[in-house]
Amino acid sequence: MAGTRDDEAGVLAIAERVVAMAAPGEAIEAVVVHERETEVRAYEGEIESLTSAESRGIGVRVVRDGRQGFAYAGTLDADALIEVLGEARDNVEFATPDEHCAVAEPDGVPVADLDLYQSALVDHPTEAKVAMALELERLTRSADPRISGVESAEYGDSVSASAVATTTGIRATSRETGCFLSAYALAEQDGETQTGFGFSLGREPGDLDVATAAAEAAERSTRMLGSVKPASGRIAVVLDPWVSAQFLGIVAGTLNGESVQKGRSLFADRLGDEVASPLLTLVDDPTDPAATSATATDGEGLATRRNVLVSGGRLERFVHNSETARRAGTTSTGSAVRGYSSTPGVGVRAVSILGGDRTPAELVAGIDDGVLVQAVSGLHSGVNPVSGDFSTGAEGLRIRAGELAEPIREFTIASTIQKMLTDLVAIGDDVQWLPMRAAGVTLVIGELTVSGV
Amino acid sequence: MADGNGSSRVPDTGNLETSLLEAGLLAETLSVAMATGGEFAEVFVEDRRSTSAVLDDGRIEELSSGRDRGAGIRVVVGETTGFAHTADLSPAGLRSAAEAASAAARSGGGGVREVTLDGPSGPASAVVEILPADVPKAHKVALLERADNAARSADGAISQVSARYGDSQRRIQLANSEGLLTGDRQIRTLFSVSCVASGDTGLQTGRESVGHTVGFELFDRVDVEDLARRAAGRAITKLEAVPAPSGEMPVVVGPGGGGVLFHEACGHGLEADLVAKSASVFAGRRGEMVATPTVSLIDDGTMTGEWGCFAIDDEGRPAQRNVLIEDGVLTDYMWDRLRARKEGREGSGNGRRQSYRHLPMVRMTNTYLEGGVDDPKEIVAGTDHGVYVAQLGGGQVNTATGDFVFGMTEAYLIEDGRLTAPIREGNLIGNGPEALLAIDAIARDFAMGSPGMCGKDGQGVPVGDGTPTLRVARLTVGGTAA
Numbered sequence: 028m029a030g031t032r033d034d035e036a037g038v039l040a041i042a043e044r045v046v047a048m049a050a051p052g053e054a055i056e057a058v059v060v061h062e063r064e065t066e067v068r069a070y071e072g073e074i075e076s077l078t079s080a081e082s083r084g085i086g087v088r089v090v091r092d093g094r095q096g097f098a099y100a101g102t103l104d105a106d107a108l109i110e111v112l113g114e115a116r117d118n119v120e121f122a123t124p125d126e127h128c129a130v131a132e133p134d135g136v137p138v139a140d141l142d143l144y145q146s147a148l149v150d151h152p153t154e155a156k157v158a159m160a161l162e163l164e165r166l167t168r169s170a171d172p173r174i175s176g177v178e179s180a181e182y183g184d185s186v187s188a189s190a191v192a193t194t195t196g197i198r199a200t201s202r203e204t205g206c207f208l209s210a211y212a213l214a215e216q217d218g219e220t221q222t223g224f225g226f227s228l229g230r231e232p233g234d235l236d237v238a239t240a241a242a243e244a245a246e247r248s249t250r251m252l253g254s255v256k257p258a259s260g261r262i263a264v265v266l267d268p269w270v271s272a273q274f275l276g277i278v279a280g281t282l283n284g285e286s287v288q289k290g291r292s293l294f295a296d297r298l299g300d301e302v303a304s305p306l307l308t309l310v311d312d313p314t315d316p317a318a319t320s321a322t323a324t325d326g327e328g329l330a331t332r333r334n335v336l337v338s339g340g341r342l343e344r345f346v347h348n349s350e351t352a353r354r355a356g357t358t359s360t361g362s363a364v365r366g367y368s369s370t371p372g373v374g375v376r377a378v379s380i381l382g383g384d385r386t387p388a389e390l391v392a393g394i395d396d397g398v399l400v401q402a403v404s405g406l407h408s409g410v411n412p413v414s415g416d417f418s419t420g421a422e423g424l425r426i427r428a429g430e431l432a433e434p435i436r437e438f439t440i441a442s443t444i445q446k447m448l449t450d451l452v453a454i455g456d457d458v459q460w461l462p463m464r465a466a467g468v469t470l471v472i473g474e475l476t477v478s479g480v
Numbered sequence: 481m482a483d484g485n486g487s488s489r490v491p492d493t494g495n496l497e498t499s500l501l502e503a504g505l506l507a508e509t510l511s512v513a514m515a516t517g518g519e520f521a522e523v524f525v526e527d528r529r530s531t532s533a534v535l536d537d538g539r540i541e542e543l544s545s546g547r548d549r550g551a552g553i554r555v556v557v558g559e560t561t562g563f564a565h566t567a568d569l570s571p572a573g574l575r576s577a578a579e580a581a582s583a584a585a586r587s588g589g590g591g592v593r594e595v596t597l598d599g600p601s602g603p604a605s606a607v608v609e610i611l612p613a614d615v616p617k618a619h620k621v622a623l624l625e626r627a628d629n630a631a632r633s634a635d636g637a638i639s640q641v642s643a644r645y646g647d648s649q650r651r652i653q654l655a656n657s658e659g660l661l662t663g664d665r666q667i668r669t670l671f672s673v674s675c676v677a678s679g680d681t682g683l684q685t686g687r688e689s690v691g692h693t694v695g696f697e698l699f700d701r702v703d704v705e706d707l708a709r710r711a712a713g714r715a716i717t718k719l720e721a722v723p724a725p726s727g728e729m730p731v732v733v734g735p736g737g738g739g740v741l742f743h744e745a746c747g748h749g750l751e752a753d754l755v756a757k758s759a760s761v762f763a764g765r766r767g768e769m770v771a772t773p774t775v776s777l778i779d780d781g782t783m784t785g786e787w788g789c790f791a792i793d794d795e796g797r798p799a800q801r802n803v804l805i806e807d808g809v810l811t812d813y814m815w816d817r818l819r820a821r822k823e824g825r826e827g828s829g830n831g832r833r834q835s836y837r838h839l840p841m842v843r844m845t846n847t848y849l850e851g852g853v854d855d856p857k858e859i860v861a862g863t864d865h866g867v868y869v870a871q872l873g874g875g876q877v878n879t880a881t882g883d884f885v886f887g888m889t890e891a892y893l894i895e896d897g898r899l900t901a902p903i904r905e906g907n908l909i910g911n912g913p914e915a916l917l918a919i920d921a922i923a924r925d926f927a928m929g930s931p932g933m934c935g936k937d938g939q940g941v942p943v944g945d946g947t948p949t950l951r952v953a954r955l956t957v958g959g960t961a962a
Contacts, residue, residue, distance in 0.1 A: 070559070070757070071559075073558070073559040073560060074559070074560045075559065075560065075561065076560065076561040076562070076563060076839060077560065077561070077562050077563070077584035077585070078562075078563040078564070078584070078839065079563075079564050079580045079581075079584060080563075080564065080565050080837060081565075081566060081567075082565075082567065082837065083567055095541075095542055096542065096543060097542050097543070097544040097545075098544060098545040098546065098547075099544070099545075099546050099547070100546070100547040100548070101546075101547070101548035101549070101550065101567055102547075102548075102549065102550070102567040102568075103567075104567075104568075107547065110547065111545075111547070114545040114547075115545070117545075117617075118542070118543035118544065118545060118617070121533070121540060121543045121617050121618065121621045122539075122540050122541065122542055122543065123538075123539035123540045123541075125539055153584075175758065176757060176758055176759070178754075178757050178759040178880070213757075213758065213759060213880055220758070220761070220880045220881060221880070221881060222759075222878060222880045222881065256956075259726050259727040288537070289536065289537045289640055289642075290639050290640045290676060290678065290683070291640060291676055291683070293682065293683060368546060369544070370541075370542055370544070404876040404877075404878065404883075404884075404885050405874070405875060405876045405885035405886065405887060405907045405909075407873075407874050407876075407887075408872075408873035408874035408875055408876070408885065408886060408887025408907060409873075409885065409887050409905070409906060409907035409958070411685060411905045413676060413683045413684070413685045414682060414683050414684050414685065414718075414904070414905065415682070416904045416905045416906060417906075418724070418905070418906030418907045418958040418959065418960075419885070419907055419958075420876070420883065420884075420885035420907055420909045420958070422883070436881065436883060437883045437909055437910070437911055437956065438909065438956065438958075439726075439885070439906070439907055439908075439909050439956065439958025440958075441724075441726070441906055441907075441958050441959060441960045442960060476726050476959070476960040477726075478726040478727055478909070478956050478957060478958045478959065479727070479728075479956060480727070480728055480956075
């Protein structure tokens with residue numbers, strides 16, 4: 028069964044078997060993953076679909092004379108393992124030699140003991156998962172008379188086990204469970220339709236809150252009814268946690284050793300500089316078990332650790348995997364990120380901002396004229412993490428005299444990443460982990476450009 | 481231009497692909513899937529091999545080979561679809577997936593139902609001149625080095641270059657309880673170059689990509705050095721860029737790139753699954769004038785060689801050309817099997833999935849706006865003050881409200897009918913139904929755009945798009961300039 032201790036041992040045994048085939052002069056790293064997922068979608072009182080899925084995969088990296096070759100397969104069949112190793116070996120000779128290219132070495136950093144696996148999820152009967160999805164759909168639909176439909180109401184979970192083994196002696200395994208509920212509501216009034224989502228997350232179904240997810244979806248959609256397009260101008264903007272977490276992920280993405288070394292980070296020469304408002308302390312800590320993306324070991328099998336990236340507005344650190352660390356003459360920060368189908372990259376895993384002491388309502392009350400943004404779109408096309416330019420679609424509410432006022436939509440917010448960090452004027456007390464590599468918190472940006480009419 | 485590849489050039493036959501699993505095993509699996517009283521069952525088998533090579537920071541960083549194979553089995557009972565997938569293609573693995581799918585769609589009904597498959601049928605797979613698998617890896621890597629050299633020598637301000645080569649061979653096979661047995665082999669080849677330019681104003685980026693549903697003969701037609709120089713030029717141009725304007729104004733989109741606009745402004749809204757859930761502003765509007773009368777929008781999975789084409793869709797239906805908007809009138813939506821069946825009509829060849837691990841849903845293929853009669857130069861000359869977008873980035877849409885955004889990765893101010901300063905990157909935002917009615921010029925310079933990956937519900941599929949130069953009388957440009 029996926030995710031059990033047996034399964035952790037099973038994936039490790041496969042990784043070790045591949046590593047044991049190393050030829051003299053050759054270093055091997057094998058990553059093996061086994062995952063089982065369930066997904067239930069409800070629509071209009073019926074189960075629209077029920078998916079039960081099992082995935083396995085292996086990625087093998089071979090390094091010889093400073094050159095690496097890689098191959099992966101979405102199966103753990105014995106013949107596939109041999110084929111993958113052979114392909115990875117064959118790919119070695121085409122790479123350019125690089126003295127820093129190597130698999131990771133054990134670094135002695137102790138691995139945190141995180142309890143990311145809940146057997147309650149594994150034991151939870153499918154019927155109960157189905158019932159939860161149906162209940163979510165029903166509650167969302169009946170939350171408000173203006174809810175005209177529920178585009179999707181979904182329960183999803185996964186149980187996974189993974190292992191990394193290397194010829195340098197790394198042996199890392201992990202197992203985890205996770206589940207979520209998500210509802211996407213449609214609200215209608217006077218021929219106008221608006222949408223809103225609600226969410227709940229946990230390590231096992233008992234953590235999930237159906238009523239809150241439904242109520243949030245209903246609230247977010249109905250409060251957009253009657254929305255208008257705002258006038259263009261420069262104005263104070265409040266980012267809600269869902270929005271700030273997405274921006275945070277992008278900002279933290281610029282603080283990685285690979286981007287810095289390759290001249291793709293706008294913060295490359297700024298280590299030790301004041302790059303943000305003194306209010307901002309930014310931490311990447313995959314060992315925080317509350318983080319959705321928590322993990323005790325990274326993509327190379329090294330222990331993850333707490334890394335302070337920005338402290339009181341000062342840029343303190345870039346994150347590294349073992350290769351970028353060697354190139355920078357430092358040590359890995361345990362920040363190798365990857366799936367089994369790719370070589371290790373570098374990135375943050377669980378980044379958050381140190382919270383402030385005021386509630387979101389208090390922050391709004393302090394703004395005379397502004398905008399609360401509850402959703403953004405086009406982050407992938409509107410943010411350039413190299414130049415720092417950003418401009419995204421947005422929807423939310425106007426703030427007038429410290430009160431939330433009319434809903435607004437079809438506008439953009441724009442600035443640069445550099446300027447937004449220094450324009451940060453307040454941080455809420457509502458830090459919360461969301462289903463991404465970042466936590467959200469209410470942020471007030473002193474000035475962004477709103478483009479509307 | 482030739483890339484000096486030494487492989488033999490024997491066009492392969494493009495036969496119907498049915499060689500993954502034996503018909504007997506597929507029929508047996510379907511019988512198991514139908515045993516709990518299913519109304520419909522389907523086995524989708526996939527075997528995908530891919531190669532990618534990455535050059536970055538002046539080094540060939542890695543060559544990567546991937547292999548994915550497995551089967552997805554779905555069973556439909558009433559409103560419910562049960563789905564299970566497995567990477568184990570043995571009789572035992574398939575049986576257990578079929579049982580899981582049928583249990584998920586449990587209907588209470590029972591009894592054994594034998595499924596008999598017809599002989600293999602369907603259109604032949606596309607003919608490929610040079611199978612990428614037959615090309616020595618060294619030739620693939622050499623393309624990257626040439627692109628890197630060309631980009632770096634284009635201008636001294638180019639400070640970083642990365643280039644990527646990718647090819648994939650996707651063999652699929654489909655069998656269903658209605659007796660269908662068919663398959664396809666889809667071969668795609670892709671090349672992209674990204675450059676960073678550094679100047680007094682900071683860093684800027686430029687990217688170019690080309691991708692087609694063809695083999696290595698792609699490089700007979702595409703000069704990777706030229707592609708690299710264009711990417712470099714784009715980054716260099718933007719070093720001089722001024723902040724983009726903010727607010728509503730006319731927007732002219734250059735040839736090729738505008739397809740993204742239609743993809744977002746109305747393409748997704750014409751997908752029958754979203755329409756059926758009233759999650760589209762275009763629901764219930766068939767037969768209505770939804771766009772300027774000069775607008776005719778087509779989705780065509782049969783466009784030979786284009787990025788979003790195939791012989792059969794991922795439900796076994798042959799690709800077809802579908803007219804979505806004709807002379808401004810909404811003529812039809814796009815359909816998958818499930819939605820078409822509910823409406824008692826034929827599908828439209830738009831049932832697609834990312835892999836065997838995913839359920840199919842309604843997806844676009846190659847979506848394009850037919851060419852018009854206007855002179856592209858006159859469209860710009862006739863625009864007093866606005867923005868010209870030469871290259872679009874990706875986009876996103878909320879189909880329920882129709883609000884959409886798309887990025888501009890190369891754009892210029894239009895002042896007094898002339899292109900002037902390049903502008904910094906940003907998004908444009910508009911509303912689909914309003915934007916379609918605000919198109920007031922369509923030129924005759926039709927071109928297909930860059931290869932795209934379209935994401936929906938967490939699944940990515942390759943899509944193509946194309947447009948001639950066109951003007952939207954009013955869109956909101958999301959810049960920072962007053």
